[in-house]
Amino acid sequence: MAAVDAGHATRGHQTVSAAGTLYGLGVGPGDPELLTLKALRIIRTAPVIAYPAPEHGDSFARRIVSGYLSPAKHEIPIRIPMVSARFPAEEIYDEAAAKIDEYLMQGDDVAVLCEGDPFFYGSFMYLFGRLAERHTTEVVPGVSSLVACACVAHMPLAARNDVLTVVPAPLDEGALAARLEGVEAAAIIKLARHFAKVRRVLDRLGLCENARYIEHASAANQRILPLNAVQDAEVPYFSMILVHRRGQAWR
């Protein structure tokens, strides 16, 4: 009998399974039909799934794929408090990585579900940083919120030699203005309670008319609005402003 055979190895007197594979799976922006064929195949076959979730309540990433899950799966919710003194919440990712590591060591594949794409501002990178050196890891790209917002708003992101700048809204007002001044094309992400500040900056730069606000792109509760129709207090985290200096990129 060979020492390594069909994924099994003999270690001392004990036969142990080879370790499982860690998958980071982009599950797209919200519409379950925007899942890739590859993500669907892995979700169906992996015995363990992990996903980010709020401290209380449902996981958005899990909800996107819930129609494809069987009750037999092991599930690891990674609960991240919404208000955290530090970011990233080191202990939470340490603990989640340890749980995932256990499954991988006993030979089970683990699929971590990621809203949008795993590596576009996604929290999967904190698990990847803890686990990828120890385990076979595959990161499966997904439809990011960036392109989903552009498509549903009928507003191409950029064309030809446009520079496209993606700016997180939590930056302070001066930094936002510096980053957005003179841009050809920009996406301002992570709006939430920062919306009013961003609108002030765009207004001062004369960019409001060429901007569009999109929330929950591709999901059932999607909304697309001009900036002056948005109520500051209602802006969720999953929202974005797209702006193009020429109004539409193809001009």
Add this chain to the structure above:
Amino acid sequence: MAAVDAGHATRGHQTVSAAGTLYGLGVGPGDPELLTLKALRIIRTAPVIAYPAPEHGDSFARRIVSGYLSPAKHEIPIRIPMVSARFPAEEIYDEAAAKIDEYLMQGDDVAVLCEGDPFFYGSFMYLFGRLAERHTTEVVPGVSSLVACACVAHMPLAARNDVLTVVPAPLDEGALAARLEGVEAAAIIKLARHFAKVRRVLDRLGLCENARYIEHASAANQRILPLNAVQDAEVPYFSMILVHRRGQAWR
């Protein structure tokens, strides 16, 4: 009988079909398994597909989905000369839009295949600009080359409050340096014959060590290299450099 019934309307003495729907379909970066469920459904049902193609030879977008096409489909290749005095090639898009318009007017849905995502520097916007005001149009986002490169290179694009800058390589050396100086995270796209220039700029800015070169991400001929291992003369259009000031975004 109702005036509008099952998609048909009576106009004068003649019964005409309602016009078809124009779809812009992101087909992902190269791996056919990175197609979305939605794009697959529309490709299977639309009687007409259109796609960009070189002046001579195969279409990359069509090749990605070729396993899902039936011989019964009408096909409209949109042949774009690689060397063009002007860009976009107005007459070529005028002509393609006219052909697509004919099918739509006779009631057929037309799916335009787009490499990656339709609205991330995609040529679909030139058809969209000509047709969307006259026809029902749906743009289906896809996995962009941007996130595909990040995932296959195991290199997250950006984290937390990083600004991410997407820079087309055809910009002149001074403009490239101005756009890349001080960046936290950047993707330099459309490399081809501009690779050596981009590498010079990154070298002067001290960013080469934190950069990675990726070509044909997710396709069978994918390559991932450090910048000093790339042969200038071999760099294709479908390639990208990713760079992060911290080396890895999660740090």
